[in-house]
Amino acid sequence: MKNAIRQILQLPAVATALALLAPAQAQTWPSKPVRMVASFPPGTPGDLIARLIQPALQAAWKQPVIVENKPGAGGNIAAGEVAQARDEHTLLVGPDTVLTINPHLYKKLGFDLRQSLKPVTYFASFNQMLVCNPASGVNTLARFTQLPAGNTYASGGPGTPSHMAMEMLLAATGTRQTHVPYKGPGPAAQDVLAGHVGCGFIVSSVVLPHVQSSRLLAVAVSSKERSVLLPAVPTVAESGHAGFDATFFETLMAPASLPAAVTEKIQRDVRAALMAPAIKARLAEMDLRVEAGTPQESEKRSREDFAKWGMIARQTQLQLD
Template identity: 75%
Template sequence: MKPTTTLLLRLSAIAMALAIAPSAFAQAWPTKPVRLVAAFPPGTPGDVIARLIQPALQAAWNQPVVIENKTGAGGNLAAGEVAQTKDEHTLLVGPDTILTINPHLYKKLSFNLRTSLKPVTYFASFNQTLACNPSAGITSLAKFVQLPSTRLYASGGAGTPSHMAMEMLLATTGTKLIHVPYKGPGPAAQDVMGGHVDCGFIVSSIVLPHVQSGRLRAIAVSGKERSGLLPEVPTIAESGNPGFDATFFETLMAPSSLPVATVEKIQRDVRAALQAPTVKARLAEMDLRVEGYSTQDAQRRSQEDFAKWGTVAQRTQLQLD
């Protein structure tokens, strides 16, 4: 055989090996226990989802799946640990706001959220509900936008989905209200019920029992689709603000260095785990709509929402570090 022919055959074999390598690695992954680092406390939506699908993932991966809660700084503590890890078996669980809102609000982090992490999939979507104290006399979005600028609105905290959704609504309607941040959606709901503030965007699962008891009035929901828990309540878009969409997502994220083939394998296995009827039923009780986005769709949506929330953050001139 001629030397040239031999060289070509060797180069061809190397090229084939390189092409097969990512796929082979994905099939081999995981080679040890997988850590899911949850950015918020036990019992919060992302943590609940992780624990619901944990048994199915352990069966699919033939490895233990360990869930660890690392809370603080709006999810940035957990994000930092995963973003800076060299371990390809460590993933991040938390709301999409870690990648779409936090980069606009936290400018002094030692790492770049957008370039260090990437979405693997969106587990599920959820809404905020615009809820008001019944005595405020607000029965529709049209009446809400007529509130004078001296009135107050509650949120679950500065930079949270409830805050940012409200600021986007105020911007699109030209309404001006005074923001009162609370330490979580529960305290915010309590003060709306107590009449200390008129209204607030509050996650639908917390609002539901108070709407049913008559202590709160649900005006509209923030996302493109109505809430499964409050199907009679229209969306903001249906209420006279076309195109309004403040949908949020519980998300699985990975270090940006994780190979594409591995990311796609994880996405497929997670999507399959989310389809279990018991998982869907439990999430529906929490007003979480199962999604299971493809990796490409999750990354596209993340980029779109990053730009959208950047506009809102610029309007509020909010910085949290």
């Protein structure tokens, strides 16, 4: 039977019809409103990017684009909804950690994140900024690593970029601190500002205004390169831990069943929206660097970071369910 099917598919007429089908799918998509389900609260980078490019996508697709926030469980609530929707018009917006970190931390989801979802494109890269309340007296990474083991640090939630960047840092420095998770980077930053928690590794776009106003001290950034908005703040690697790189990506994801031609169309349209000068400038103001790579480039990066964060999860023996 398999041989017979293979022979049929090799017939010139059938091969031609299949070759024409994929472009036709892309030409007719979307046929109804498109939902972009954001996995973190309003005001977080992915949510902001989705809303910034929403008008351009509506114009390109000639359909309404609806951004909905479904935060919780490190992005898994939104991811589960999109994965189980199996709908060509339902997409997921969130950090790449949904595909690169969560599969290592959540073993009882009832579905396989990496089998159910795929990256369409990486919107933009972003880093975490290690910030401390001025009253803490911590203004260098060396001073931070000297804090006692009972010291607490704030993050945007279990398994989020801020949590994992800090776990990576603690593993690299051989130190331990107590994790205080919050429901998003905004509340985490507020408690560091209030002095309830001394420090936190928090997404730079959220803490940037507080650093610029001197209400928070910026100690280091998690990525390989310094922030162009705060060039005086060193990277963790420059602060004595060579090779440290905790760069993250706000990502557009889709059900794995989304046809390749449609996936590529979405990526091209998203890239065009992100490359508009006004959008690029607005993202730069939030310390976000536009990426907008192809689905193939995004999948390659996802595989590499999945392996990297798997090693960190094993080293720290971290599991969240």
